Amino acid sequence: MKIKILIFLQLLYFPLFAQNLNAYQHLKQEWSKNFSSAKDIIKTYHNNTKRTNTAAFTTINNCFMTLKSGEYIICSKGEKEDIQLLLQEISPIVLNDSSVITFMQQNSPEEFTNYYYMILALKEGESFDAARDGITISTQFPTRALNHNDYTKLNEIFSGNNKLLHEIYLEKIKFLLQNNGCTKEIAQLRPIIESHVESSPLKLEILKLYTQYELLGQGKPAPLSSLQDSDGNIYTFGNFKGKVIVVDVWATWCCSCIEKMPKFIQLKNEFQENGNIIFLTVSIDQERTRDKWLKAIKENNMTGLINLIISPTGDSHFETDYQIVGVPRYFIIDKEGKIITVFAPSPDKEMKDLIQNILKS
Template sequence: MKETGKRNTPSAIQNKCFMLIQSGRYIIQNKGEKADIKFLLREIPPIKLNNPTVTAFIQENNPGQFTDYYYMIQALKKGESFDEARDGISFSTQFPVRPLNHNDYTKLKEILSGNNTLLHQIYLKKLKFLFQNNGCPKEIADLRPSIESHVVDSPLKQEILSLYEQYAPLREGMPAPLSSLQDANGILYTFNDFKGKVIVADIWATWCCSCIEKMPKFIQLQNEFRNQKDILFISISIDQKNARNKWLKALEENKMTGLLNLISYPTENSHFETDYHVIGVPRYFIIDKEGKIVTVFAPGPGKEMKELIQNILK
């Protein structure tokens, strides 16, 4: 590598690409924990993703994986931790899910404002998943001009631009849609009925094992704020109407009677799952005292959610 790296020939660039992809695999396999990785990072030469030789190489060598390694190594070289540097965009069973961070958003911005059409298509597909799981936070919204001006028109591009329109009403600061909800006694509610309180909502279903597993943590978080009069913890089930009895039974079995428990109640003009694009559960919402969205893609019950609530209540 030292001999060929001095020449910017296609052969030398291909060697750099091979070194990067093998180094990335080694770092991932060892979860960034091997002591020799810091020495390896010093030897990995710089590569430009838009170089034609690099583009040709990644077309034949798993372009998504190559790009993930490229940006991970860039971040590691800057001193980021392994967990911060590794890809957080794609779902993987190899590592726990983490929130998107500045490295992920930088990757998306650079790729979608570049001229590599192959990577455009790969990351537009990933954006579909991000919308479903993160909505349209400011960092995702900021990508739209790059997509409009740099990405070649295609059905996939139009689908992504359509998702921007669909998720726009769920951005921070927008009025929370007033979907119809019903309690165990048949009384109907909307979020408008809780104005003056910060609403923390756990969206779940009786058939969702992960939802039920996390419910005790949500109840515990409610107990930590029990002396706060201006906050309301609620659960919202997306079970179908014909599963109402199953829902009522689950409230008892899972010791949820201390919460305000509601169930989606679709009407001609209102459908909770559609209004909030609920693709999967559990999901967590936080609505402010004025009935405006703080986030409808909040972190699960734990330290991060607690800190978010505390900042809203200040």
């Protein structure tokens, strides 16, 4: 009896399903063209608005409008004069709407979400650089620090019930922790993830990472991993207690590390008259490449620094203790041996300003 009812319902709704499918395919075809101006996008949007007669497909048309508008804005780097006209025409959508979720499943959900939030920020009067996505690495733009738009985006995504976006952005939290540490803003997302995101292996992995990175937060004791100098003497950061410690974590195989080393040395020289600060380098090279490390120290004029390498004794867990997944990394540790940051900026004006403020406090 149940089977008969199911077959009856399928037959009853099949024409409607086919009609909706045809309508969707028509919309997709209309939006598949390349748009050279905001005027072309708006014209296509209005033409499709006249043809769509259900709420679901009005929503889908709005989604295509957001997707194509976002592409246009990104490709023009926010510089086209007609973008403001385009923003006025984009209708609001709800990411948790079932029709929107269906659309995202078939049309690059991450890209669509980036455009959605960028457009919201642009409508609020944000600049293009501030509005565009700062969470995902982009080859089109130089990397910028996360801002309030990015944190608002993450907060709303994890507070919502869009499971597709939960999965995508949990993966991004992993990246953010590895590259920024557990900042105050990222830490504030943890209870939201715990309460709103369904249990899964990925969620458990992220919560475990939270616990690990929280140990490296501001004010936490700096782990005292064993390190060794070129003469074989063993050190920990505890040996330098009483001074502000600035650390450059590097490797001989890291081109970016070598490129930035002169700036670190220059910064060290600018503070050389200040007895309250010390500059160290810590290499994560393995013991078998020790000769290469010693050679690199000379070749890169690092002899004026205290240069350390991970101790080969087996009791050093430096990379694990500090969650080193990439170099260069920069640390600043206060006079009491507590972490100020183990995700400090590169050795430039921003780091110099940070150090000066620390020494004043």
